[in-house]
Amino acid sequence: xxxxxxxxxxxxxxxxxxxxxxxxxxxxxxxxxxxxxxxxxxxxxxxxxxxxxxxxxxxxxxxxxxxxxxxxxxxxxxxxxxxxxxxxxxxxxxxxxxxxxxxxxxxxxxxxxxxxxx
Amino acid sequence: xxxxxxxxxxxxxxxxxxxxxxxxxxxxxxxxxxxxxxxxxxxxxxxxxxxxxxxxxxxxxxxxxxxxxxxxxxxxxxxxxxxxxxxxxxxxxxxxxxxxxxxxxxxxxxxxxxxxxxxxxxxxxxxxxxxxxxxxxxxxxxxxxxxxxxxxxxxxxxxxxxxxxxxxxxxxxxxxxxxxxxxxxxxxxxxxxxxxxxxxxxxxxxxxxxxxxxxxxxxxxxxxxxxxxxxxxxxxxxxxxxxxxxxxxxxxxxxxxxxxxxxxxxxxxxxxxxxxxxxxxxxxxxxxxxxxxxxxxxxxxxx
Numbered sequence: 001x002x003x004x005x006x007x008x009x010x011x012x013x014x015x016x017x018x019x020x021x022x023x024x025x026x027x028x029x030x031x032x033x034x035x036x037x038x039x040x041x042x043x044x045x046x047x048x049x050x051x052x053x054x055x056x057x058x059x060x061x062x063x064x065x066x067x068x069x070x071x072x073x074x075x076x077x078x079x080x081x082x083x084x085x086x087x088x089x090x091x092x093x094x095x096x097x098x099x100x101x102x103x104x105x106x107x108x109x110x111x112x113x114x115x116x117x118x
Numbered sequence: 119x120x121x122x123x124x125x126x127x128x129x130x131x132x133x134x135x136x137x138x139x140x141x142x143x144x145x146x147x148x149x150x151x152x153x154x155x156x157x158x159x160x161x162x163x164x165x166x167x168x169x170x171x172x173x174x175x176x177x178x179x180x181x182x183x184x185x186x187x188x189x190x191x192x193x194x195x196x197x198x199x200x201x202x203x204x205x206x207x208x209x210x211x212x213x214x215x216x217x218x219x220x221x222x223x224x225x226x227x228x229x230x231x232x233x234x235x236x237x238x239x240x241x242x243x244x245x246x247x248x249x250x251x252x253x254x255x256x257x258x259x260x261x262x263x264x265x266x267x268x269x270x271x272x273x274x275x276x277x278x279x280x281x282x283x284x285x286x287x288x289x290x291x292x293x294x295x296x297x298x299x300x301x302x303x304x305x306x307x308x309x310x311x312x313x314x315x316x317x318x319x320x321x322x323x324x325x326x327x328x329x330x331x332x333x334x335x336x337x338x339x340x341x342x343x344x345x346x347x348x349x350x351x352x353x354x355x356x357x358x359x360x361x362x363x364x365x366x367x368x369x370x371x372x373x374x375x376x377x378x379x380x381x382x383x384x385x386x387x388x389x390x391x392x393x394x395x396x397x398x399x400x401x402x403x404x405x406x407x408x409x410x411x412x413x414x415x416x417x418x419x420x421x
Contacts, residue, residue: 082362086322089360093353098360105362106329114362 006031008038013045014115016108019053025060032068039075046115047072050108052083062097069102080104082111142255146238147195153237158187161226161233170225173216182209183226186267190230194259199266206270214275223271227264234260291317293324299331300401304394306339309347318354325363332404333358334397338369348377355388364389364404368397 005027009016017035035047049065051057057065069079082105084092092098105111150157162183165171171179185205193202210223238256242249290313294302303321324330335355343351355365367390370378378388391397402409 081360084360084362086319086326086357086361089322089357090318090353092360093357098356104360106326106331107362110329110331110362 006034008034010042010044011112013043014112015039015042015044015047016050017047018050018108021053022055023061025064028061028064032064032071035068036071036075039072039077044077046077047079048108048111048115049079049081050083050111051081051088052085052107054088055085057084057088057092057097059095059097062092062099066099066102078103078115080111080114083107138251139255142252143194143259146252146256147191149237149241150191150194150234154187154191157233157237158184161187161230164229164233165226168225168229170222170229171213171218173218174213185209186226186230190263193263193266194256197259199262202263203266203270206267207274210271210274214271214278220268220272220275224264224268227267231260231264287313287316288320291320293320293328293333295328295330296398297402297405297407299329299405300334300398300407301325301328301330301332302334302336302394302398304336304339309340309343311347311350314347314350318350318357321354322357322361325358325361331363332401333363333365334368334394334401335365336368336394336397337371337374338394340369340374341371342373343377345377345381348374348381352378352381352383352388359387366391366397366401368392368394 005023006017006019009018015035015038017031019031023031031049035049038044039047049068051065054061065081069081072079080103081099084104103114105114158180162176162180165179165183166176171182174182186209189202189205193199213223235253235256238249238252242252290307291303291305294304296302301321301324303317303324305317309317321333321335325333335351351367355367358365367388369392370390389400391400399409
């Protein structure tokens with residue numbers, strides 16, 4: 001198995017996956033599997049995926065993020081997507097990719113606040 | 119055979135004609151330099167008589183006339199128009215804010231052309247053939263100068279208009295912060311596709327810049343929208359959610375409400391409140407603010 005291209009950090013009982021650059025479909029699937037696996041390792045309560053660095057979120061990426069959130073929910077934790085850029089957000093909506101039942105937040109700080117509040 | 123003959127003649131006649139033309143032009147320029155004072159004076163008088171440039175004082179007209187005259191003669195002499203063009207743009211920049219119109223600028227340049235042509239008629243009236251040749255040299259250059267100045271003026275005006283349009287457009291969709299993390303976006307008047315796009319852009323970037331969490335989008339001033347704009351507004355609301363903020367829509371008119379229902383909006387996604395006040399109150403609740411009226415009785419009592 002290749003080294004995951006997205007570093008996953010542990011901050012208390014929250015896992016933070018901070019995407020640093022554009023990802024291939026394979027990287028995304030790798031990230032999804034890594035997060036879903038690690039959720040139970042540390043008794044994680046929440047997962048934050050930071051997509052600030054992404055200039056494009058296509059249908060595959062958005063579906064993978066949604067699957068990731070659903071799988072993590074089934075494993076007993078919550079997911080917040082943070083840092084979607086304004087232009088990316090509108091492009092996603094125009095493509096019908098609204099990540100409907102996934103919580104979102106402005107940035108990492110907001111995401112942590114969201115997970116801490118509940 | 120005849121064709122090639124013609125060709126040869128034309129080829130060989132060119133340098134000679136050019137040389138003749140440039141001799142005539144320099145004679146012309148010398149004439150214009152010599153009579154600079156009179157011609158300039160006459161031009162300024164004609165401008166005043168024709169009631170052009172009424173926004174400027176007589177002294178100003180004379181100063182500008184002098185500068186334009188010198189630039190004009192120089193352009194005639196050198197055949198290059200860059201300096202004149204730059205001057206025209208600079209002049210336009212100064213006089214447009216004072217309400218000088220396009221017809222006035224075109225008018226004064228044409229007047230100068232006429233004044234100079236008259237002086238040429240007067241000078242060469244005894245030698246009709248030479249007058250003709252001088253005019254041949256003068257007219258194309260003069261027309262081009264008139265063109266350059268007029269176009270420079272119009273371009274400058276268009277530039278100013280574009281800038282103003284941009285400013286109006288930005289002002290037309292202000293994103294205002296009323297409390298920490300609470301933004302309002304009042305929209306007044308018709309929304310066209312361009313304004314809709316700009317509205318979305320300003321809102322989304324405004325949210326990022328001010329770290330907004332709740333946005334009250336007030337549509338009280340919008341009588342109606344078509345279905346594509348309504349759709350765009352719904353998309354804006356969804357995009358805002360992706361940024362982690364919430365939109366509260368207020369002041370929807372009956373007509374907009376009907377269109378939103380017609381395009382099948384998922385009402386679970388739209389957070390709507392009747393009026394702006396209600397919207398702000400709900401936003402404050404969402405953000406955990408509590409507005410309390412204080413009693414001023416003690417403070418306002420005289421003495």
